Amino acid sequence: MEKIPTIKDIAKRLKISASTVSRALHGHPSIGLVTTMRVNKVASELNYLPNKAAVSFKQRKTFTIGVILPDFSEAFFASALSGIEDYASKKNYNVFVGQSLESPEKESSILETMTNHRLDGIIISLSKNTKNFEVFEQLRKYKIPVVFFDRIPGIEDIHYSACNLQPGMLQAVDYLIEKGHRNIGLINGPTQLEASKERLDSYKTALDKYGIKINDDLIVSSDLSSIQNQYAMRRLLSLPQKPTAVIAFNDYVARDAMAVVKNNNLIVNHDISFISFANLPIWSFMDSLPLASIEQFPKEQGIKAAEILFELIDSQVEETTSAPVYHRALFDASMVSYRVNSVA
Amino acid sequence: MEKIPTIKDIAKRLKISASTVSRALHGHPSIGLVTTMRVNKVASELNYLPNKAAVSFKQRKTFTIGVILPDFSEAFFASALSGIEDYASKKNYNVFVGQSLESPEKESSILETMTNHRLDGIIISLSKNTKNFEVFEQLRKYKIPVVFFDRIPGIEDIHYSACNLQPGMLQAVDYLIEKGHRNIGLINGPTQLEASKERLDSYKTALDKYGIKINDDLIVSSDLSSIQNQYAMRRLLSLPQKPTAVIAFNDYVARDAMAVVKNNNLIVNHDISFISFANLPIWSFMDSLPLASIEQFPKEQGIKAAEILFELIDSQVEETTSAPVYHRALFDASMVSYRVNSVA
DNA sequence: TTGTATGCGTTATCAC
DNA sequence: GTGATAACGCATACAA
Numbered sequence: 001m002e003k004i005p006t007i008k009d010i011a012k013r014l015k016i017s018a019s020t021v022s023r024a025l026h027g028h029p030s031i032g033l034v035t036t037m038r039v040n041k042v043a044s045e046l047n048y049l050p051n052k053a054a055v056s057f058k059q060r061k062t063f064t065i066g067v068i069l070p071d072f073s074e075a076f077f078a079s080a081l082s083g084i085e086d087y088a089s090k091k092n093y094n095v096f097v098g099q100s101l102e103s104p105e106k107e108s109s110i111l112e113t114m115t116n117h118r119l120d121g122i123i124i125s126l127s128k129n130t131k132n133f134e135v136f137e138q139l140r141k142y143k144i145p146v147v148f149f150d151r152i153p154g155i156e157d158i159h160y161s162a163c164n165l166q167p168g169m170l171q172a173v174d175y176l177i178e179k180g181h182r183n184i185g186l187i188n189g190p191t192q193l194e195a196s197k198e199r200l201d202s203y204k205t206a207l208d209k210y211g212i213k214i215n216d217d218l219i220v221s222s223d224l225s226s227i228q229n230q231y232a233m234r235r236l237l238s239l240p241q242k243p244t245a246v247i248a249f250n251d252y253v254a255r256d257a258m259a260v261v262k263n264n265n266l267i268v269n270h271d272i273s274f275i276s277f278a279n280l281p282i283w284s285f286m287d288s289l290p291l292a293s294i295e296q297f298p299k300e301q302g303i304k305a306a307e308i309l310f311e312l313i314d315s316q317v318e319e320t321t322s323a324p325v326y327h328r329a330l331f332d333a334s335m336v337s338y339r340v341n342s343v344a
Numbered sequence: 345m346e347k348i349p350t351i352k353d354i355a356k357r358l359k360i361s362a363s364t365v366s367r368a369l370h371g372h373p374s375i376g377l378v379t380t381m382r383v384n385k386v387a388s389e390l391n392y393l394p395n396k397a398a399v400s401f402k403q404r405k406t407f408t409i410g411v412i413l414p415d416f417s418e419a420f421f422a423s424a425l426s427g428i429e430d431y432a433s434k435k436n437y438n439v440f441v442g443q444s445l446e447s448p449e450k451e452s453s454i455l456e457t458m459t460n461h462r463l464d465g466i467i468i469s470l471s472k473n474t475k476n477f478e479v480f481e482q483l484r485k486y487k488i489p490v491v492f493f494d495r496i497p498g499i500e501d502i503h504y505s506a507c508n509l510q511p512g513m514l515q516a517v518d519y520l521i522e523k524g525h526r527n528i529g530l531i532n533g534p535t536q537l538e539a540s541k542e543r544l545d546s547y548k549t550a551l552d553k554y555g556i557k558i559n560d561d562l563i564v565s566s567d568l569s570s571i572q573n574q575y576a577m578r579r580l581l582s583l584p585q586k587p588t589a590v591i592a593f594n595d596y597v598a599r600d601a602m603a604v605v606k607n608n609n610l611i612v613n614h615d616i617s618f619i620s621f622a623n624l625p626i627w628s629f630m631d632s633l634p635l636a637s638i639e640q641f642p643k644e645q646g647i648k649a650a651e652i653l654f655e656l657i658d659s660q661v662e663e664t665t666s667a668p669v670y671h672r673a674l675f676d677a678s679m680v681s682y683r684v685n686s687v688a
Numbered sequence: 689t690t691g692t693a694t695g696c697g698t699t700a701t702c703a704c
Numbered sequence: 705g706t707g708a709t710a711a712c713g714c715a716t717a718c719a720a
Contacts, residue, residue: 362714363715363716366713394713395713
């Protein structure tokens with residue numbers, strides 16, 4: 001029965017004190033070269049590994065950040081997580097994760113666990129239905145900085161990394177107008193979602209810019225379930241003034257809407273053109289794509305969130321009494337158009 | 345400057361001992377009901393949250409598992425991670441993550457960090473080039489159980505959750521044979537990869553079963569880069585006896601190979617049919633798909649890995665001296681065929 | 689039913 | 705240069 005070695009074991013073997021071992025292991029200058037070398041030798045002989053659980057406890061610092069996302073299996077969040085992990089590991093930080101699966105209860109329970117663990121910081125993308133922000137008060141008390149990512153709350157005084165949809169939306173409308181479209185529909189997400197509000201705003205602003213009057217019938221929303229996505233498209237098709245182009249909340253919505261269009265014997269991107277906010281890794285040579293996507297750069301956005309978080313973590317030490325600065329990173333979404341397919 | 349409350353603070357406020365508080369907080373039966381209630385009341389007044397860093401340290405148990413995967417942004421691994429996290433959270437465990445990004449060095453550094461943190465268990469999908477298994481010896485010494493996932497080492501005495509490709513491959517070849525194919529190519533991954541060996545084996549076994557002689561020219565491999573994927577396909581096209589069907593290592597390979605076929609003015613799934621091992625979330629209505637996919641069920645496979653890991657963690661307490669049992673979960677891959685597209 | 693004492697592994701503050 | 709000692713927050717064996 002092998003015992004897990006500690007600095008004490010090393011100390012005993014060398015008949016020196018534990019503190020000397022600790023210092024030697026950290027290359028402390030006050031320790032003699034010989035001692036340092038002997039300590040390191042014994043350490044590797046014993047396969048000594050420092051107990052980070054003990055260190056975290058002692059230092060009140062875990063060198064770990066938490067990442068809470070709705071669903072890791074969604075391409076958008078998966079990329080983000082990948083970017084965040086990569087950045088954190090370069091900073092020699094570890095990553096703790098949690099999936100809210102769109103449940104506010106699970107979300108706050110994860111937040112509490114992360115607080116319990118005294119993580120050094122948290123990046124979170126809110127669940128769709130989060131309304132209660134009490135938990136975040138806790139975090140402030142425990143001095144755990146939080147950076148919101150993509151799905152940000154409608155609150156002032158927060159740090160976030162998100163995407164400014166306006167530029168992409170302008171490009172998209174620009175593109176559609178140039179192709180002669182005037183009836184441009186919008187299939188949006190749930191109205192209470194910040195992302196939906198943004199899309200709607202940018203849609204209105206863009207149409208405004210081109211002097212097109214907003215037709216409320218052309219704006220429909222869905223809870224993002226497949227059924228409602230399809231129902232939303234059917235409502236648009238039932239209008240006396242059918243849209244000739246549709247901007248979809250995301251690729252999943254576009255997929256469902258395009259399916260409806262096909263089922264109605266209309267031709268995608270011919271009878272009705274599609275542009276969507278990109279979520280999926282799209283194969284550039286596929287035939288049934290939206291005409292274009294509005295790209296949001298999840299990985300870059302995630303990395304930016306990590307950058308902000310580490311800025312907060314690093315600056316926290318100084319503990320200035322001056323007014324806090326809120327970091328806000330806004331990417332410009334931009335449109336990427338695909339090869340236009342001639343569908344026979 | 346608010347101080348973070350500890351059990352001592354609660355104890356002081358109530359003029360009782362810290363141990364009483366500790367026990368009350370855990371609902372220990374020996375503590376009187378009144379005391380317990382008073383303690384809980386003060387705890388919530390102070391917004392007390394137990395310091396898990398301290399608990400982990402004290403209990404030598406972190407209630408945290410580690411998950412190491414090559415790349416979170418790949419759909420296959422993303423699904424797996426999602427499944428694992430979901431399972432772990434239901435067991436009230438936390439999840440620590442690391443991405444090897446196919447670097448054996450980063451992989452073993454992550455493993456070391458996880459050992460330092462004294463995680464309760466680890467699920468790992470090996471990087472492509474991992475050859476050194478010393479780190480895993482460390483883990484044994486530190487009594488951290490390991491479950492290999494999908495990319496498993498060619499070693500005995502391990503626990504794993506993986507996928508048995510044979511059934512899916514048989515179905516695929518079956519399907520192709522029935523459609524009249526006899527020249528079936530295989531674009532495989534790097535030869536040293538276990539996954540490649542498996543695919544090759546199952547390919548040979550399947551052809552054997554149908555009495556088709558193996559033609560080594562029809563078997564090419566790629567390092568899974570886009571360029572080599574394409575190059576592999578070109579080699580197949582340059583054969584005097586071109587294949588009429590190709591089985592691809594995964595969807596990415598299929599994508600690149602199909603692109604080559606298109607560029608040569610051949611028609612996908614008409615001149616050359618494709619079947620691939622599924623990695624991507626495929627839109628069921630897209631036009632340029634492989635004919636069929638061999639499904640590997642990443643989420644279910646991940647959950648199975650988690651199940652095994654928790655079995656190990658739970659049984660570890662008993663610490664029997666009997667011979668260890670190695671848990672091996674093998675899913676049967678199975679073929680899913682898509683709508684056959686008539687490409688004009 | 690509750691309190692006291694101890695220790696988990698490490699680092700930091702003193703001494704020498 | 706090095707050693708002794710305390711402390712981090714909590715849980716538990718032992719006392720009372």
